[in-house]
Amino acid sequence: MSYSSENIATMDSIIARYPRKRSAIMPLLHFVQAIDGFVTSDGIELIAKKLELETAEVTAVSTFYTQYKSEPVGEYHVGVCINTLCAVMGGDEIYKSVSDHLGIGNDEVTKDGKVSLERIECNAACDYAPVVMVNWEFFDNQTPQSVKDLVDGARTGNPPAPTRGPKSLRTWKENSAVLAGISDGLAGEGVSAGEPSKLGLKLSKEGK
Amino acid sequence: MSKLSPVLSAHWDEADSFTIDGYRRNGGYNAAKTALDMDADAVIQLVKDSGLRGRGGAGFPTGMKWGFIPQNDGKDHYLVVNADESEPGTCKDMPLLMANPHSLIEGIIIASYAIRANYAFIYLRGEVVHVYRRVQQAIQDAYAAGLLGKNINGKGFDLELVLHAGAGAYICGEETALLDSLEGFRGQPRLRPPFPAIAGLYARPTVVNNVESIASVPAIIANGVEWFQSMGTEKSKGFTLYSLSGHVKNPGQFEAPLGITLRELLEMAGGMREGHELKFWTPGGSSTPMFTQEHLDVPLDYEGVGAAGSMLGTKALQIFDETTCVVRAVLRWTEFYKHESCGKCTPCREGTWWLVQALKELEAGRGTSADLDKLLDIVDNIAGRSFCALADGAASPIVSSMKYFRTEYQRHLDLGSCPFDPIASTLFAGVHS
Numbered sequence: 160m161s162y163s164s165e166n167i168a169t170m171d172s173i174i175a176r177y178p179r180k181r182s183a184i185m186p187l188l189h190f191v192q193a194i195d196g197f198v199t200s201d202g203i204e205l206i207a208k209k210l211e212l213e214t215a216e217v218t219a220v221s222t223f224y225t226q227y228k229s230e231p232v233g234e235y236h237v238g239v240c241i242n243t244l245c246a247v248m249g250g251d252e253i254y255k256s257v258s259d260h261l262g263i264g265n266d267e268v269t270k271d272g273k274v275s276l277e278r279i280e281c282n283a284a285c286d287y288a289p290v291v292m293v294n295w296e297f298f299d300n301q302t303p304q305s306v307k308d309l310v311d312g313a314r315t316g317n318p319p320a321p322t323r324g325p326k327s328l329r330t331w332k333e334n335s336a337v338l339a340g341i342s343d344g345l346a347g348e349g350v351s352a353g354e355p356s357k358l359g360l361k362l363s364k365e366g367k
Numbered sequence: 368m369s370k371l372s373p374v375l376s377a378h379w380d381e382a383d384s385f386t387i388d389g390y391r392r393n394g395g396y397n398a399a400k401t402a403l404d405m406d407a408d409a410v411i412q413l414v415k416d417s418g419l420r421g422r423g424g425a426g427f428p429t430g431m432k433w434g435f436i437p438q439n440d441g442k443d444h445y446l447v448v449n450a451d452e453s454e455p456g457t458c459k460d461m462p463l464l465m466a467n468p469h470s471l472i473e474g475i476i477i478a479s480y481a482i483r484a485n486y487a488f489i490y491l492r493g494e495v496v497h498v499y500r501r502v503q504q505a506i507q508d509a510y511a512a513g514l515l516g517k518n519i520n521g522k523g524f525d526l527e528l529v530l531h532a533g534a535g536a537y538i539c540g541e542e543t544a545l546l547d548s549l550e551g552f553r554g555q556p557r558l559r560p561p562f563p564a565i566a567g568l569y570a571r572p573t574v575v576n577n578v579e580s581i582a583s584v585p586a587i588i589a590n591g592v593e594w595f596q597s598m599g600t601e602k603s604k605g606f607t608l609y610s611l612s613g614h615v616k617n618p619g620q621f622e623a624p625l626g627i628t629l630r631e632l633l634e635m636a637g638g639m640r641e642g643h644e645l646k647f648w649t650p651g652g653s654s655t656p657m658f659t660q661e662h663l664d665v666p667l668d669y670e671g672v673g674a675a676g677s678m679l680g681t682k683a684l685q686i687f688d689e690t691t692c693v694v695r696a697v698l699r700w701t702e703f704y705k706h707e708s709c710g711k712c713t714p715c716r717e718g719t720w721w722l723v724q725a726l727k728e729l730e731a732g733r734g735t736s737a738d739l740d741k742l743l744d745i746v747d748n749i750a751g752r753s754f755c756a757l758a759d760g761a762a763s764p765i766v767s768s769m770k771y772f773r774t775e776y777q778r779h780l781d782l783g784s785c786p787f788d789p790i791a792s793t794l795f796a797g798v799h800s
Contacts, residue, residue: 176529177529178443178486178569179550179551179569181550181551181552182531182549182550182551183551184551185531185532185533185534185548185551186531186532188534189493189532189534210551219553220551220552220553223536223553223554223709224493224533224534224535224536224554225534225535225536226493226494226533226534226535227534238494241699242455242653242699242700242703243455243653243685243696243699243700243703244455244456244612244613244685246695246699247613247687247691247695247696247789247792247793248613248614248792248793248794249793249794249795249796251789252789252790252793252795279494280453280455280537280703280706280707281453281454281455281456281457281703282453282494282495283452283453283457283458283460283461283492283495284458284461285455285456285457285458285610285612285613285618285683285685286458286610286611286612286618286619286620287458287618288612288613288618288794289793289794292494294496295493295494295495295496296496296497297495297497300794302794302795303795321497323465323497324496324497325497325500329496334496337496337499337500337503338493338496338499338532339532340503340530340532342500342503342504342507343500345500346385346497346500346501346503346504346505347386347504349497350382351379351380351381351382351383351384351385351465351466352379352380352384352462352465352466353462354619355617355618355619355620356376356379356462356465356466356619356620357376357379357380357619357620358617358618358619358620358621358635358636359371359373359376359609359619359620359621359622359623359635360371360373360376360377360379360380360622361380362369362371362621362635363369363371363372363373363622365369366368366369367369367370367371367635
């Protein structure tokens with residue numbers, strides 16, 4: 160991969176956010192994923208050069224964190240929560256059924272490159288269990304059928320919108336750019352809060 | 368009168384609650400103005416006097432933490448907000464940041480002013496893109512409104528605020544691992560002392576606080592210490608977010624004074640799902656020893672939960688009914704700890720691996736009762752033997768489940784298989800048993 164001068168300028172702006180430049184390594188890795196789709200060796204070399212580190216130092220950081228992928232993932236990366244609460248509430252059945260449906264296992268990608276699958280740990284949405292994340296957007300209260308429909312939609316370029324998120328689902332690369340701190344201007348879309356988040360407030364207004 | 372006390376969540380039902388206009392309409396940023404007119408030490412004293420304790424799990428007094436920062440030391444100080452919420456069951460900070468990010472930013476302005484920090488960071492877990500968007504927009508809007516940056520409110524106070532996405536490592540919720548991660552290293556805990564208050568980010572005095580702790584500060588400044596102390600119990604003051612998930616009719620967030628009980632919260636959640644009864648629950652995430660039906664009336668404050676043998680933790684109440692196999696639940700949590708062990712300390716790295724092996728055998732009904740003792744023996748050899756508390760967290764579900772449900776482990780061995788039907792536990796199994 161080669162990187163445009165615009166890419167380089169963006170990287171410089173990421174580095175400039177921090178008092179010490181090494182702190183920029185994580186957003187830079189997210190940024191490489193936004194361009195290349197995963198953490199490529201070219202990306203590692205560029206980050207190393209920018210931060211005056213050895214490539215081994217950048218690789219050591221990259222391989223520590225599960226969100227940095229050493230191989231390509233799908234345009235839509237589907238994470239099924241299989242931590243205890245979600246697993247018990249149906250995450251195990253969801254994972255099995257979508258894995259069978261797609262014919263791929265954990266950390267694998269469909270042949271068309273559209274969908275990849277990952278068993279993920281708790282994603283801080285337990286009151287919406289079972290939870291599925293696609294490109295790290297919330298899909299709440301899922302069922303085996305809803306996730307099959309979701310991946311079918313994704314494969315035909317028409318994925319459903321997240322439950323609490325933007326009006327339409329963005330791609331893996333697009334969302335990786337957001338995590339690098341590059342705004343896509345979509346913060347205003349979507350609900351303030353889902354119904355379970357507001358339940359206590361609602362009851363208190365009813366005097367309960 | 369309602370037993371609930373929405374403060375942080377008071378406007379989550381407004382469509383624009385996450386915007387700066389929505390926040391200001393409800394009095395937002397007045398507390399920052401008040402605080403910036405105060406002496407910085409007086410702000411610290413006020414937070415100390417309020418009795419606010421850390422809402423991220425450990426319950427350490429927030430004002431005292433601020434007071435540990437050496438002043439007039441000629442060094443840069445930093446405030447780092449821990450938004451790496453990932454303790455299993457914990458789901459309060461993400462909805463808070465999605466619906467009300469400005470409460471955190473206002474708290475950051477106040478806290479940074481108090482500890483004399485001119486640089487603050489929000490370390491947000493990376494797997495929540497829409498939360499990132501909301502916080503990022505809120506920061507941009509706060510800068511545009513002159514609430515961040517140079518000479519805030521014309522008071523001569525400068526503050527830069529940086530949002531930093533993590534990348535999927537639970538251990539970065541541990542404050543020293545978080546600091547290593549933020550410095551650009553693998554997120555592995557540091558040996559203490561020195562504590563972050565002396566040598567934190569870039570070896571400078573640093574306060575690390577949970578999202579909810581910092582977001583609670585503006586309300587305390589605005590309404591006063593007496594108001595805050597009118598809620599809660601003797602040593603656990605104020606309001607907090609309780610998160611109910613699992614086999615209840617209506618899961619969700621309930622903001623209430625500290626000391627409410629699960630019996631009261633369950634009633635608000637509509638009770639257990641139809642036709643089922645409570646079997647076990649966690650008071651504050653998977654790292655806190657589990658409770659059973661006999662703990663329904665334990666006051667959910669730091670002391671009450673501690674006296675009953677667990678920890679208040681993150682107030683993540685994961686509720687499981689009688690269809691749930693406790694061995695399966697514990698195995699899955701243990702797999703989590705194995706996956707998330709950073710690998711730095713041998714007892715944790717190797718021990719969690721062995722615990723998974725042992726529990727897999729037990730869940731499948733293979734082994735003898737001697738293996739149950741072996742399980743506890745492994746736990747003894749990892750708990751309290753590492754730099755951080757991850758291994759202690761791994762021990763909690765095992766030790767507590769063996770305490771209350773040893774016969775259920777034994778039943779797996781007697782039958783040679785798991786006696787439970789996992790489908791019966793699912794949300795889509797329907798509400799009938």
